[in-house]
Amino acid sequence: MTPESFVFQALSNRVVFGAGSILNVRAEADRLGMRRVLVLCTKQQTEAAELITNHLGDAAIGICARAVMHTPVEVTKAAVEDLRALGADGIVSIGGGSTIGLGKALSVRTGLPQIAIPTTYAGSEMTPILGETEDGTKTTRRDPAILPATTIYDVDLTMELPHSLSVTSGMNAIAHAVEALYAPDGNPIIALMAEESIRSIARAMRLITRHPKNTEGRRLALYGAWLAGTCLGSVSMSIHHKLCHTLGGSFDLPHAETHTIILPYATAYVAETVPEAMAAVRRALKTGGSAAEGLQQLAIDIGAPRRLAEIGMREEWLDRAAELAVANPYWAPKPFDRQAIRTLLGKAFSGERPR
Numbered sequence: 001m002t003p004e005s006f007v008f009q010a011l012s013n014r015v016v017f018g019a020g021s022i023l024n025v026r027a028e029a030d031r032l033g034m035r036r037v038l039v040l041c042t043k044q045q046t047e048a049a050e051l052i053t054n055h056l057g058d059a060a061i062g063i064c065a066r067a068v069m070h071t072p073v074e075v076t077k078a079a080v081e082d083l084r085a086l087g088a089d090g091i092v093s094i095g096g097g098s099t100i101g102l103g104k105a106l107s108v109r110t111g112l113p114q115i116a117i118p119t120t121y122a123g124s125e126m127t128p129i130l131g132e133t134e135d136g137t138k139t140t141r142r143d144p145a146i147l148p149a150t151t152i153y154d155v156d157l158t159m160e161l162p163h164s165l166s167v168t169s170g171m172n173a174i175a176h177a178v179e180a181l182y183a184p185d186g187n188p189i190i191a192l193m194a195e196e197s198i199r200s201i202a203r204a205m206r207l208i209t210r211h212p213k214n215t216e217g218r219r220l221a222l223y224g225a226w227l228a229g230t231c232l233g234s235v236s237m238s239i240h241h242k243l244c245h246t247l248g249g250s251f252d253l254p255h256a257e258t259h260t261i262i263l264p265y266a267t268a269y270v271a272e273t274v275p276e277a278m279a280a281v282r283r284a285l286k287t288g289g290s291a292a293e294g295l296q297q298l299a300i301d302i303g304a305p306r307r308l309a310e311i312g313m314r315e316e317w318l319d320r321a322a323e324l325a326v327a328n329p330y331w332a333p334k335p336f337d338r339q340a341i342r343t344l345l346g347k348a349f350s351g352e353r354p355r
Contacts, residue, residue, distance in 0.1 A: 006187035011126065011233055014150045015226065019219075022154040025055045025092065025115065032113045032149055034090030035059055038083050040103050042067045045095050048119065048157070052094050061086050067099040069255055070133040070248055076105040083110065093148075094157075096120035096169065097255060104130045104146045116148035119158055120169040121201070121221050122256065123176050123229025125151045129237075131245060138249020140237070147233065153226060155219050163212055166221070167302045168256035170205045173225045174198050174295070175240055175263045176232035181277035182270060183235035184331055190234050191280065193227045198284035200224035202298055209302045239332040240266035243345070246325045247313065257311045260304045265344045268292035268354035273333040292354040307351035318345045 016024050029037055037056055041049035043065045053060035064082045066075050083091070083106055093103030094117040101124060107114040108130060116125035128147035131140040158166075177194035180186060201224035207217030243262050247253045271278050271292060278291040287294030299306055309315070322342035329336040347354065 007185070008187045008189050009234065011128070011147060011230060012144065013126070013147050015153065016150065017153040017223075017226065019155045019215075021152050022051070022055060022117065022157060025052060025117070025152060026057060026059065028115055028150045028152065029056060029059055029090060029092070032090060032115070034113065034115075036061045036086070036088050037090045037092055038086060038088040039063045040067055040079070040091060040093040040099050040106075041065050041095050042099055045099070045119070048094050052092055052117065056092070061088060067093075067095060067102040069098050070138055070252070071098070071101040071105055071131060073132055073134040076102060076109070076132070079106055080109055083112075088112065091115070092117065094119060096165075097122035097124040100124045100148070101131065103148065105132060107148070108143060108146045111145075113149040115150045115152065117152045117154065117157070118222075118225070120161060120165060120256070121158075121173045121225035121228075122169050123173045123225050123232055126226060126229030127233030129233060131249075133249045136250055138245045140245065151226075153222050155215070155222055158218050158222060159213055159215075163209065163303070165256070166208050166212070167205055167299075167304045168254075168260045170201050170208075170221055170225070170302075171260035171263060171299060171304055172256040173228035174201050174298075175244075175259045176228040177201075177224075178263065178267060178277075178281055178291075178295070179238050179240050180228075180231035180235050181280050182274035182333055183238060185235050190231050194231045195280045195284045197224045197227035197231065198281060201228070202285055205298065205302045237330050239270060239330065239334075239336065242330040242332075242336075243325055243341070246321055247308070250324055251313060251317055251321065253308070253311055253313060257305050258308075260299060261306060261308055261311070261348050264292045264296040264299070264354040265348045267295055269340070269344055270332060270334050290354075296354055308345070308349040309351075313349060315349060318342060318349060321345055
C-alpha cells in the first residue's frame with residue numbers, strides 16, 4: 001500500500017475507554033438525548049444488564065434478554081415489539097457480538113441511537129456492518145446508520161471473561177485486522193491500525209492465558225479489539241469473512257470459534273497474492289514462519305480450538321459449505337475456486353497445518 005494515493009473515511013462514533021468507564025453511561029445517554037432506555041443482553045448476561053440499569057437510574061425502562069448468535073430476523077422482530085411497547089427512545093447493548101448485533105438491527109430499523117458496551121473482543125461495536133440470519137442464510141449489509149453512536153470500553157467488565165471465550169473472541173478480532181491488510185479499499189492508516197491490533201491482541205492473549213486477570217493483558221486485548229473493529233468497519237470484507245458467515249449462518253457454528261479456526265487457512269489461501277500484508281502479519285506476530293503458520297501457532301499457544309470438527313461441523317456438510325461460499329463470493333485477491341475452497345475447509349475440519 002503506497003501513501004501517494006488513497007481514500008480514508010473516519011468513522012463518526014464516540015469512544016469512551018478505560019477502567020471504570022461504565023460510570024459514564026448515564027452521561028453518554030443524556031448527551032444522546034436518551035430518556036427512556038432499553039438495555040439489551042443475552043439470557044446469560046442479565047446480571048450485567050441490571051448493573052447498567054442501576055447506572056442509568058430512572059432513564060432505564062427495562063431489559064430485553066433476547067440476543068442470540070447470528071442475529072436471527074425473527075428475534076429482531078420480537079425485540080422491536082418490546083422496544084415499541086415500552087416507548088424506548090434509546091438502546092444500550094451490553095455483551096458480545098450477539099447483543100451488539102441485535103442492538104444494531106433495532107437501531108437501523110427504528111432510527112434510535114445505540115450505546116454499545118462490549119464485554120468481549122469481537123469488534124462489532126466499531127462497525128457500520130450488520131449480519132442477519134433468515135431461513136438458514138446469513139447476509140450482511142453496510143450502512144452508516146448501523147454504527148453505534150457511542151462505544152464504552154470498560155476493562156473492568158472483561159476481567160471475568162472465561163479463558164475460552166477470551167481467546168476465541170481475541171482471534172476473531174485478529175481476523176478482522178488480518179483481512180483489512182489486504183482489502184481492496186485499504187489505506188496506510190488502516191494498515192497501521194491493523195498491524196498494531198494484531199500485535200496488541202497476540203501479546204494480550206498470551207498474557208491472559210498465563211494469568212486470566214492480568215490487567216495489562218485485558219487492557220491490551222480491549223485496545224486491540226477497538227482497532228480491529230475500526231479496521232473491519234472501514235474496509236471491505238473478503239474470503240475469511242465469507243467462509244465464516246457461510247459456516248455460521250448456514251450450519252449454526254459458533255461465531256468466534258469459527259473465525260479462530262478458519263483464519264490460518266484463509267490466510268494461507270491468499271498469502272502468495274498479498275506479500276506486503278503477510279509481511280505485516282509476520283512482524284506483528286514476531287514469527288519466523290509464514291503468516292498462516294504464525295496464526296495457527298498463536299492458537300496452539302493460547303489453547304484455542306483448531307478444528308471445525310471440534311465445534312459441531314460434520315464432514316458430510318463440507319461439500320455444501322463450499323458450494324454456498326462460491327455461490328455469492330465476496331471480493332478476494334485470489335479467485336474463489338470451488339475445489340480449492342473445499343480443500344481449505346477439509347484442512348480446517350481436520351486441523352492440518354495450513355499451507
